[in-house]
């Protein structure tokens with residue numbers, strides 16, 4: 001079983017992690033709440049804002065409930081595909097809460113919750129999964145590729161790791177234009193094995209680009225385990241080769257993630273350059289609705305991450321010790337969110353497919369004669385029974 005690594009618990013203050021030398025930060029594991037929900041350092045958490053904490057909790061539960069509902073829809077054949085983020089909610093929400101409206105988010109596969117946290121509506125999220133007429137991308141993407149221009153949430157590029165140079169490029173543009181904001185680029189552990197990762201980190205380091213690059217190390221890239229992903233001691237440590245400060249954080253500890261990502265974002269806002277963060281977590285669910293992980297991994301390990309290492313359970317236990325969440329509150333919250341999700345699904349399922357004419361727009365101001373000819377040919381064909389089916 002992969003070890004969560006060395007926690008900062010033995011040090012006087014959990015926050016002294018940030019004063020450590022570069023290598024220690026990239027090898028250690030910053031943590032503020034232990035697996036059992038007890039605090040590593042009460043003083044470090046003394047100024048925690050109750051509303052923020054409750055907001056983080058609610059956002060984590062929202063992802064969990066929404067994912068379960070959408071997976072059920074996929075199994076019922078009502079949507080073609082879905083990718084859950086079960087077990088990764090702390091990494092997603094903790095980092096989302098460190099962003100500001102002027103920032104730009106370039107997500108990879110599992111960050112829809114960052115979009116939802118920033119204001120992407122459930123309706124828009126679900127419309128995209130159906131690929132209906134309300135989908136901002138007009139059904140042109142696979143499901144699970146939401147976007148939200150208003151909240152600076154860029155649509156995910158499906159090609160693993162391409163998101164990282166996109167994020168660094170946006171950061172360089174922010175720098176050149178002297179715009180406010182920071183670019184947040186996400187990736188999985190698999191993403192760090194692609195050439196784009198190295199190109200992006202290199203540019204980020206040389207240009208001191210105002211970006212925060214976040215690897216959600218969920219220890220699997222479909223069926224490829226972390227041990228086949230890199231011979232480096234940790235993923236974080238790779239950042240040092242590019243002159244980029246690297247932090248390794250317990251990705252199932254929402255407060256540690258929030259603290260570390262805020263540190264990185266503040267640094268970028270000051271013009272002090274990029275940070276690369278490895279958030280250690282686990283992909284508790286399958287890679288996607290098309291995958292069966294029991295064929296390639298030991299699910300006894302998964303059970304540990306699903307149980308005692310569950311990020312929502314951990315945070316709930318901590319919040320209860322502070323009296324900020326009551327017994328039974330999570331169940332009531334889940335039920336309310338489930339109603340919201342069901343209602344949004346019902347609304348979006350009624351929305352029809354995008355007009356066929358949208359197939360040929362967005363390319364030329366005036367469609368060319370051959371596009372118009374193709375459109376007429378398509379319009380003459382019978383419409384499919386289930387426009388949401390993606391094979």
Ligand SMILES: Cc1ncc(C[n+]2csc(CCOP(=O)(O)OP(=O)(O)O)c2C)c(N)n1
Pocket residue numbers: 109110158159160161187188189190191192218220221222283287
């Ligand atoms: C360039 C490229 N190669 C392969 C794929 C197929 N693919 C989709 S997701 C994935 C694994 C990604 O793993 P990781 O980066 O660890 O992210 P995770 O799915 O674990 O969140 C692969 C190989 C792809 N989309 N793009």
